[in-house]
Amino acid sequence: MSCFCTQSLNTKKLLILIPLIFFCSSFCFADDIPTNLQMTREGARVNPVIETHMQSEEHWDRVYETKATESLSWFQEHASRSRHLIQSTGVALSAPIIDVGGGASTLVDDLLADGYSHLTVLDISSAALAAAMKRLGSGRSAKVQWLAANITEVKLPVDTFEVWHDRALFHFLASAQERQSYVQAVLRAVKPGGHVIVATFDEGGPVQCSGLTVVRYSAQGLHAEFGESFALVHHEHEAHTTPFGTVQQFVYCCFRKLVS
Ligand SMILES: C[S@@+](CC[C@H](N)C(=O)[O-])C[C@H]1O[C@@H](n2cnc3c(N)ncnc32)[C@H](O)[C@@H]1O
Numbered sequence: 001m002s003c004f005c006t007q008s009l010n011t012k013k014l015l016i017l018i019p020l021i022f023f024c025s026s027f028c029f030a031d032d033i034p035t036n037l038q039m040t041r042e043g044a045r046v047n048p049v050i051e052t053h054m055q056s057e058e059h060w061d062r063v064y065e066t067k068a069t070e071s072l073s074w075f076q077e078h079a080s081r082s083r084h085l086i087q088s089t090g091v092a093l094s095a096p097i098i099d100v101g102g103g104a105s106t107l108v109d110d111l112l113a114d115g116y117s118h119l120t121v122l123d124i125s126s127a128a129l130a131a132a133m134k135r136l137g138s139g140r141s142a143k144v145q146w147l148a149a150n151i152t153e154v155k156l157p158v159d160t161f162e163v164w165h166d167r168a169l170f171h172f173l174a175s176a177q178e179r180q181s182y183v184q185a186v187l188r189a190v191k192p193g194g195h196v197i198v199a200t201f202d203e204g205g206p207v208q209c210s211g212l213t214v215v216r217y218s219a220q221g222l223h224a225e226f227g228e229s230f231a232l233v234h235h236e237h238e239a240h241t242t243p244f245g246t247v248q249q250f251v252y253c254c255f256r257k258l259v260s
Pocket of ligand 1: 056060074075076100101102103104105106122123124125128149150151152166167168169172
């Protein structure tokens with residue numbers, strides 16, 4: 001039984017999947033993940049909603065398979081602001097922390113170096129996760145739980161995470177339905193009183209990224225998406241310089257999930 005689940009499998013992915021299963025076998029959320037995440041491409045063709053998600057998975061896999069991670073517009077040598085905001089929550093080093101849409105981010109490297117010991121990285125792209133695992137090497141990557149899943153579909157375990165972090169995933173959710181599914185996932189998986197750190201392009205940010213249209217947010221606008229179950233406790237802005245020298249405006253919002 002493995003925690004590493006895919007929505008589709010082809011020969012190339014199997015080559016990635018087999019070693020990842022080995023690495024991940026000691027961490028297991030498989031019972032919490034719906035069977036549609038293991039659906040074949042053939043099955044996906046009959047369902048237009050799933051087909052959209054398949055395209056998304058294929059899009060992101062293609063990005064990570066064809067470009068060096070250091071050349072991607074969102075690349076950060078160190079995710080310093082995210083790391084600082086996570087440290088500022090004051091959670092214990094043993095606290096469960098998830099980086100949603102973590103891709104090949106170096107955040108996990110730095111959190112491991114800080115001593116955080118209960119880290120999960122979730123991304124729709126198994127290629128992105130494979131790149132992060134390769135960078136970390138087998139010793140360090142085995143300390144992390146890796147989940148290949150679409151955040152708008154996955155059923156994460158209930159009341160589990162003390163910190164939820166997302167830099168630059170949420171703004172790709174184009175439909176209200178996708179955003180609601182995302183917020184439902186946060187409500188389900190974050191402990192009452194837990195910390196939710198979400199960074200998106202702010203109102204002055206780009207309108208597209210990775211060839212996809214994005215939705216830009218003010219802190220208040222992002223809070224409105226999350227709703228009254230969350231308190232907005234802090235927000236800050238960042239001007240991110242891309243590897244090719246352009247500047248992108250981000251807003252980082254720190255929420256607390258209110259105890260219901
Ligand atoms: C712009 S990248 C940011 C990656 C990383 N957070 C960082 O800061 O370097 C967006 C990431 O979100 C992932 N992603 C996009 N849609 C997703 C979804 N519905 N579920 C899970 N991951 C998704 C992509 O594969 C990609 O790795």
